[in-house]
Amino acid sequence: MGHLISSTLAFVTPQSGGSPNANQIDSLYKITMYVAIVVFVAVEGALVYALVRFRSRKGRVAAQIRGNTRLEVGWTVAAAVIVVVLAALTFAKLPSIQDPSNSGPNGDSLAGNGGLLYASARRRLPPNGKALNVAVIGRQYIWQYVYPGASEPDGLGAPYSYEEMVVPTNTTVTLDIVSEDVVHSWWIPQLGGKFQAVPGYHNYTWFKISKPGIYRGQCAILCGRGHATMRATVRAVTPPQYEAWLSAQKQQIAAANAEAKIARAKLGQQTGAGQVENP
Ligand SMILES: [Cu+2]
Numbered sequence: 001m002g003h004l005i006s007s008t009l010a011f012v013t014p015q016s017g018g019s020p021n022a023n024q025i026d027s028l029y030k031i032t033m034y035v036a037i038v039v040f041v042a043v044e045g046a047l048v049y050a051l052v053r054f055r056s057r058k059g060r061v062a063a064q065i066r067g068n069t070r071l072e073v074g075w076t077v078a079a080a081v082i083v084v085v086l087a088a089l090t091f092a093k094l095p096s097i098q099d100p101s102n103s104g105p106n107g108d109s110l111a112g113n114g115g116l117l118y119a120s121a122r123r124r125l126p127p128n129g130k131a132l133n134v135a136v137i138g139r140q141y142i143w144q145y146v147y148p149g150a151s152e153p154d155g156l157g158a159p160y161s162y163e164e165m166v167v168p169t170n171t172t173v174t175l176d177i178v179s180e181d182v183v184h185s186w187w188i189p190q191l192g193g194k195f196q197a198v199p200g201y202h203n204y205t206w207f208k209i210s211k212p213g214i215y216r217g218q219c220a221i222l223c224g225r226g227h228a229t230m231r232a233t234v235r236a237v238t239p240p241q242y243e244a245w246l247s248a249q250k251q252q253i254a255a256a257n258a259e260a261k262i263a264r265a266k267l268g269q270q271t272g273a274g275q276v277e278n279p
Contacts, residue, residue, distance in 0.1 A: 018190030138184030141226030
């Protein structure tokens, strides 16, 4: 019975299980929902009882009641108390949703100072200041991820990937969410809340995944005709697997850049039609 209830509730409650912030959002949602269920059952139960018990019958005259001060004060105060308790609970739980926690003991050692290129008052870091910072760039119609490890001091030459973000487990990952063109919305439901990618503006969130696996999402705001295909995947692997992936990705990007350099040099040497087309 308990399992039946919890599996039915899973359809209407936020997805969780991927990251602590998503779990906190889910538990806050459930607390509010349980209170709402109790209120709903009490109100609808009283209504149905009154409908049946006091239904019209031949020869019956309805009692004319003009207010009941005690009852009215009672339900007003009760509703106010519920609102205050829910608000207090929400504010008490908010820091655990917004503030990143430290990486686990077996997290990735590459998690540094967040890979910051600039300071920000709005960005939150874990208490020990160490996070793996990934830039999430929305563009029509694909997500790009830029990882720490720039080869140039100005931040250029950093490894990147498209559509699928690869991250180490047990490691606090902070995200810088930006957009190149229109407003997009970053959302991997199992990894926490939804965040808009707005041109010219940075939004921040975080997650920490304990289990290796694939976590799926999808751009959550209509951004143009290709919106439906703008998927996002986060693949969590162990820290050694992450580091191996990152260096392979760096090599592939370096090889592709070298090839492009040769192709550009060839184009530059061409005379005739090539020059007309690429003056
Ligand atoms: Cu979209």
